[in-house]
Amino acid sequence: MLYFLFDKKNIVFVPEGEKCKTFFWLQFLYKKFLQNKLDRKSIVLSLGGGVIGDLVGFAASTYMRGIRYIQIPTTLLAMVDASIGGKTAVDITEGKNLIGSFYQPVLIVIDLDFLKTLPYNEIRNAFGEIIKYSIINKEVFELLQNVEKQKIYSFPFPINKFTQRLIYLCVKTKLKVVQQDEKETKGIREILNLGHTIAHAIETSTKYQLYSHGEAVILGLVAECYLAKKMGVLNEQDYTKINMLIEKYLHIEDINKKILKINARNIAKFVKFDKKTLQQKVYRFALPTKIGNVKVIEDIKYNLIVESVKFLQQWLAKKTSNKY
Numbered sequence: 001m002l003y004f005l006f007d008k009k010n011i012v013f014v015p016e017g018e019k020c021k022t023f024f025w026l027q028f029l030y031k032k033f034l035q036n037k038l039d040r041k042s043i044v045l046s047l048g049g050g051v052i053g054d055l056v057g058f059a060a061s062t063y064m065r066g067i068r069y070i071q072i073p074t075t076l077l078a079m080v081d082a083s084i085g086g087k088t089a090v091d092i093t094e095g096k097n098l099i100g101s102f103y104q105p106v107l108i109v110i111d112l113d114f115l116k117t118l119p120y121n122e123i124r125n126a127f128g129e130i131i132k133y134s135i136i137n138k139e140v141f142e143l144l145q146n147v148e149k150q151k152i153y154s155f156p157f158p159i160n161k162f163t164q165r166l167i168y169l170c171v172k173t174k175l176k177v178v179q180q181d182e183k184e185t186k187g188i189r190e191i192l193n194l195g196h197t198i199a200h201a202i203e204t205s206t207k208y209q210l211y212s213h214g215e216a217v218i219l220g221l222v223a224e225c226y227l228a229k230k231m232g233v234l235n236e237q238d239y240t241k242i243n244m245l246i247e248k249y250l251h252i253e254d255i256n257k258k259i260l261k262i263n264a265r266n267i268a269k270f271v272k273f274d275k276k277t278l279q280q281k282v283y284r285f286a287l288p289t290k291i292g293n294v295k296v297i298e299d300i301k302y303n304l305i306v307e308s309v310k311f312l313q314q315w316l317a318k319k320t321s322n323k324y
Helices: 023-035 050-065 076-082 112-117 120-136 138-146 161-180 189-193 196-205 213-230 236-250 257-261 264-273 302-323
Strands: 002-004 043-048 068-073 087-092 095-102 285-290 293-297
Touching: 023 050, 023 087, 043 050, 050 068, 050 076, 050 087, 050 095, 068 076, 076 112, 076 120, 076 161, 095 196, 095 264, 112 161, 120 138, 120 161, 120 189, 120 213, 120 236, 120 293, 138 161, 138 236, 161 189, 189 196, 189 285, 189 293, 196 213, 196 264, 196 285, 196 302, 213 236, 213 285, 213 302, 236 285, 257 302, 264 302
Parallel strands: 043 068
Antiparallel strands: 002 043, 087 095, 285 293
């Protein structure tokens, strides 16, 4: 939902989900801005999840070369990740978030009462990013590892000292990284792409129809942690601990199994359009070297990427058969 501050009559709705991050809906917003006579002194308020924030942020960053906007994230995923850091974007056929900008909101308002309204699938959707932060920040990992799942991951989402601390630590982790490398020019902010290179390939290859972003990130984490272990940058002990944490919060029975029918190369080929890839030849991944540390690794062989996707498919097939 898009809301024009100071004028309660002007509320603009766009479709939910990734399907609204297109040039069609971007142009739709530009026209609404013009119809409502927004100028460089105007403020646009983005109320919704991460997709809305991406779209509204990009529209605000490009309309009249930039007008102010405020983020009010209403989903757990947007609170812990998407609303923080100033990345805005729309998607194109070749890949996700390839057209975008770095543009900071003037204010981010996180109201945990919104979490009481979330459907179950939105809670599950957030845990891809949360587990990513647990690999980057050992403090988050230990919180997830040592607390009973029901105290953090239940429906309706509980607002308690554990969840408050979890959200705080995720936000703190991202802010610390972004402050060091706001526009991703120093190679520091790229560690936040952990799990996302293969996740975006999965989303693009399935046309954003089979998996939520959080589900894709969890699948991406499975594949990329295997890739890190295969390359010898992640030891067996930490790999096992990460896998156990993923399984703890994954809910395998809810994962769409159609990925098992897609040729691994048809997924891996979209990695060439990842923003970290250089000239569509040099494959770069943010990979864990241990729990609490992630590095960008360059010159990864394409066949290893394909093998990692195949491993993900085999892993999911095995876990599914064990489940049933």
